[in-house]
Amino acid sequence: MNLTLKVWRQLNAKEAGKVETYNVKDISPDSSFLEMLDILNEQLINSDIEPVAFDHDCREGICGMCSLYINGEAHGPDRKVTTCQLHMRMFKDGDTITIEPFRSAGFPVVKDLVVDRSAFDRIQQAGGYVSVNTSGNTQDANAIPIPKADADKAFDAATCIGCGACVATCKNGSAMLFVSAKVSQFSLLPQGQVEKDRRVLNMVDQMDSEGFGNCTNTGACEVECPKGISLDNIARMNRDFLSASILSKDK
Numbered sequence: 001m002n003l004t005l006k007v008w009r010q011l012n013a014k015e016a017g018k019v020e021t022y023n024v025k026d027i028s029p030d031s032s033f034l035e036m037l038d039i040l041n042e043q044l045i046n047s048d049i050e051p052v053a054f055d056h057d058c059r060e061g062i063c064g065m066c067s068l069y070i071n072g073e074a075h076g077p078d079r080k081v082t083t084c085q086l087h088m089r090m091f092k093d094g095d096t097i098t099i100e101p102f103r104s105a106g107f108p109v110v111k112d113l114v115v116d117r118s119a120f121d122r123i124q125q126a127g128g129y130v131s132v133n134t135s136g137n138t139q140d141a142n143a144i145p146i147p148k149a150d151a152d153k154a155f156d157a158a159t160c161i162g163c164g165a166c167v168a169t170c171k172n173g174s175a176m177l178f179v180s181a182k183v184s185q186f187s188l189l190p191q192g193q194v195e196k197d198r199r200v201l202n203m204v205d206q207m208d209s210e211g212f213g214n215c216t217n218t219g220a221c222e223v224e225c226p227k228g229i230s231l232d233n234i235a236r237m238n239r240d241f242l243s244a245s246i247l248s249k250d251k
């Protein structure tokens, strides 16, 4: 496949960026999107041009590092796959492909296609964990009965890889799909009950202070999420947040 690539190039967070056009030739339809970018970068290095900076790590849909906006869609045209799992057979010979970073006020551009998603880390640090008693008296988790339906929903929420496609896709730059998945994976389980109210209040508070917008139920995040995280999690988080807010005012 021969392709024309329109790639966002930006030296650093302060400089203005612009789209540069590159051509790549003889790309196998079986190669992944990131392998195609590797080939582009080899070509650029051989021409004494600085390679395109982009994020990646596992390259198998687990780590959530890859984060490209491809032809106007987070993670590109395929469904329920990350950029690293996207194959070039989704495109046609002669196509022009536009590649941009995930754009949102909460994700400032670091360089080229790399954005700073540390806001997600700070939201997690605000409450996305379960404190465990390690005194030796800890109950075996397998001895706590959990309804299958709740376990399934918790596991589904736990598949969120923190990629940020939901934020990049949302017209409001809302992080609520991500935060609600991280809240739900604990609030659905007995082990998550102790810190349930504190967790949802602190994580939502941190989300707001990081500059993410609010959810207006457009549902674009659910469509573009590579892990199929459901909007039901946002509804659950809103309920948890409301009841925790009322309880905290009563104290």
Ligand code: SF4
Pocket (backbone or CB within 6 Å): 159, 160, 161, 162, 163, 164, 165, 166, 167, 177, 178, 181, 224, 225, 226, 227, 228, 229
């Ligand atoms: S909810 Fe989906 S799109 Fe958002 S961070 Fe998690 S996996 Fe990525």
Ligand code: FES
Pocket (backbone or CB within 6 Å): 055, 056, 057, 058, 059, 060, 061, 062, 063, 064, 065, 066, 082, 083, 084, 085
């Ligand atoms: S590089 Fe890890 S999910 Fe894509």
